[in-house]
Amino acid sequence: MVPCETNPARKISVVIIDDNAASLELLSTALASDDVSIVTTEDPEEGLEIIFREHPQIVITDLVMPGTDGLDVLDRVVAFDPAIDVVVITAWDSSETAVEAIRRGAADYLKKPVPFAVLRERIARLVGDAQRRHRAFTFSPETVDAAQFEGMIGRSPAMWEMFARIRRVAPHFRTVLIGGETGTGKEFVARALHNLSPVRNGRFVVLNCSAVVEDLFESELFGHVRGAFTGAVQDKAGLFEHADKGTLFLDEIGDMPLSTQAKLLRVLQNQEVQRVGSLTARRVDVRVIAATHRDLRAAIAEKQFREDLYYRLTMVEITTSALEAHMEDLPLLIKHFLDRFSREYGKEIEGLTRRAQIVLARHTWPGNIRELENVIGHGCMMARGSSVEIQDLPEYLRSPVKARAAGGS
Ligand SMILES: Nc1ncnc2c1ncn2[C@@H]1O[C@H](COP(=O)(O)OP(=O)(O)OP(=O)(O)O)[C@@H](O)[C@H]1O
Ligand SMILES: [Mg+2]
Missing domain, CATH: 3.40.50.2300 (Response regulator)
Incomplete structure (x- = not known):
């Protein structure tokens, strides 16, 4: 407990x-x-x-x-x-x-x-x-197991609805867009979709679009042939070919350059890729999951995102909830992370003091579950006894005035 x-x-x-x-x-x-x-x-x-x-x-x-x-x-x-x-x-x-x-x-x-x-x-x-x-903050340990879905924790209506949607969509999707604030578990959702899909035995290939140099985007995704550009010393398959008969997860799709977006749309429509510098098209059978924390409609208005690609991707859309919208899951999530970090640090931490609980319950969690994970990790690392005390929490949470001002209440 x-x-x-x-x-x-x-x-x-x-x-x-x-x-x-x-x-x-x-x-x-x-x-x-x-x-x-x-x-x-x-x-x-x-x-x-x-x-x-x-x-x-x-x-x-x-x-x-x-x-x-x-x-x-x-x-x-x-x-x-x-x-x-x-x-x-x-x-x-x-x-x-x-x-x-x-x-x-x-x-x-x-x-x-x-x-x-x-x-x-x-x-x-x-x-x-x-x-x-x-x-x-009072619940039995079994509840944590009962509230697991493909590694995700939650038993609030918002989470259960999302789990149900994943379960419904997973067998059938070709493309899915996952939206939601940073740290809300979009990558988790993507993996769950893959694991529950008919191609679960195929590869789950991840490309973080915000980490790719613009010039290399197309070569990453579609591959290239030798001599296609300086540095292309040999033929190389792209991630689409690599993910053939599996799933390609395009994280932070909002950061993909417009020119690449056009080519991606074509691949999604034709299920064929052409390596950069090659004239031959290769058939691929790839499910594509895209994720973004950005408002793609606003990006469309600013001409940063192609509307046609947006409609293609949003045939199925799953949106993760901000932690603040399902605070009833907070105690379970805390318990989950406490268990994990006590194991990781080889400590026997059983809980949080009441004061520490309340500080967490009052925080607004702009960084969502990732922020909570970091806070509990910090708390477990600092804890001297069997419980995480208020002084074990990161400094920014301990100062009540600042925490409240940040929360705008
Ligand atoms: N429902 C959940 N139960 C347990 N842990 C979770 C859950 N959702 C997210 N997490 C944890 O929170 C962290 C953030 O999740 P994830 O990386 O999937 O977020 P994200 O939405 O992709 O964020 P970003 O937009 O910043 O990439 C991960 O370490 C993950 O383990
Ligand atoms: Mg992510």
Whole structure:
């Protein structure tokens, strides 16, 4: 199990700080419910002491107070544990302060007088999130196996739909385009398509189009005959011939030069290649999978990508989801990578501390699953005990203000 620290009493604890007794009374009445235990204080310093001692999930603080103000409280709570949700409430309506509070790591910002209903709803959401985070990190090891598809992990609706689509498409496709952000598993999808296709025993040949020098593109793909150009000292088969009766994976197809795109389209239509410098056409039987993280429609508008090739490739399209769109898979993916890296590093790492879990749950993952893989790899390498702690995570994740600003929340 991933969780190393669990909250045995499922009650969510809330500390409320406000120098105005009436307003304290109002807040705690609004929040009272069976799932919540509430501590209130009029003194910010005492409030902080309680927070450091009781380690609540939620802190609600007034902004303007004598001595220590709400932003100070916020800073110190965030420094203590970025996992604590801090809600700042103020009678002074200033959107600048609101932005500043959020930038410094506040979970929410409310203006007094806060209507009962609004307060209850916003806090209920935070309580719900806190409970979900707790549950999400609790699952049995078997679930990881059950959530495997051709090496890919996922059990969210988005992932299952994609797995189903791969399974449906694999037996039949001639060409497929895989779209999706960087690090979302496009190469995995390509391999799964090949492995489930009738040509699974044939070759799976990869060409990364962003790594090929423009002049050599055609020779790489279609081959050349001796003397076709300077340096062509002997006949050479291209990747299409090499992938005959198998699959050719053209990664980063958006980086293919326009002139090569025209020739590729012809090959896809005729299933014949001509080596550079040769007049003879050779028949090839190749399935082509192309992938890109770029918006090819925009590339077409900019005349960087051929529209006819685009339509040819998109007869079947599979799009991978950004990790942020299927965060329910995060705990499983974490577990998967923890297992892998503990094996790789010969360590016995069982999980992440609650604080580390929450930092990961709050991050927006612009680099998607690849970024997560790197983060867990880093964590496992740094971990001294049986769990990855917050200080084992890369620096950019540990600084809550920056992580939030990057997430734009
Ligand atoms: N569903 C998944 N389960 C487990 N690991 C995954 C999954 N998807 C991706 N990965 C891992 O994430 C990393 C990135 O995947 P991959 O290289 O396929 O991404 P990509 O979409 O091709 O990215 P790019 O556009 O940057 O090339 C790989 O190391 C892969 O092992
Ligand atoms: Mg890739």
